[in-house]
Amino acid sequence: MAIEKKRLNCIVCPMGCEINIELTDGKITKIEGNTCKRGEMYSKEELTAPRRMLTSSVRIKNGMLPLLPVVSSSAIPKDRILDCAEALRGIVAEAPVRAGDVIMPNILGLGVDMVASRDMER
Numbered sequence: 001m002a003i004e005k006k007r008l009n010c011i012v013c014p015m016g017c018e019i020n021i022e023l024t025d026g027k028i029t030k031i032e033g034n035t036c037k038r039g040e041m042y043s044k045e046e047l048t049a050p051r052r053m054l055t056s057s058v059r060i061k062n063g064m065l066p067l068l069p070v071v072s073s074s075a076i077p078k079d080r081i082l083d084c085a086e087a088l089r090g091i092v093a094e095a096p097v098r099a100g101d102v103i104m105p106n107i108l109g110l111g112v113d114m115v116a117s118r119d120m121e122r
Contacts, residue, residue, distance in 0.1 A: 010039040051075035063095035063120045073113040
């Protein structure tokens with residue numbers, strides 16, 4: 001029976017709890033240090049299937065600026081972030097664009113849209 005201990009700082013809320021996790025044979029057996037249920041859920045997800053929001057930019061044609069900031073509509077599996085960033089390299093949006101407009105739907109088939117995070121006039 002292999003026991004492993006991990007320590008995380010929760011990023012879900014401003015409390016920033018230091019969470020101690022004990023794994024026995026690779027399975028979570030104890031979570032301590034979180035002050036709310038969200039910290040427990042974050043810890044479980046972070047150890048089993050970590051996800052992150054992706055913020056980036058894409059080129060925009062006929063815009064006031066050459067680049068348009070975009071953000072993922074929800075978190076993406078952490079191990080696919082670089083693949084998603086690479087997929088965005090070939091995207092060229094067309095101005096005008098409104099914040100919230102979908103720039104790339106269902107990126108890499110992950111069920112997550114990349115949306116404009118600001119308006120961009122011609």
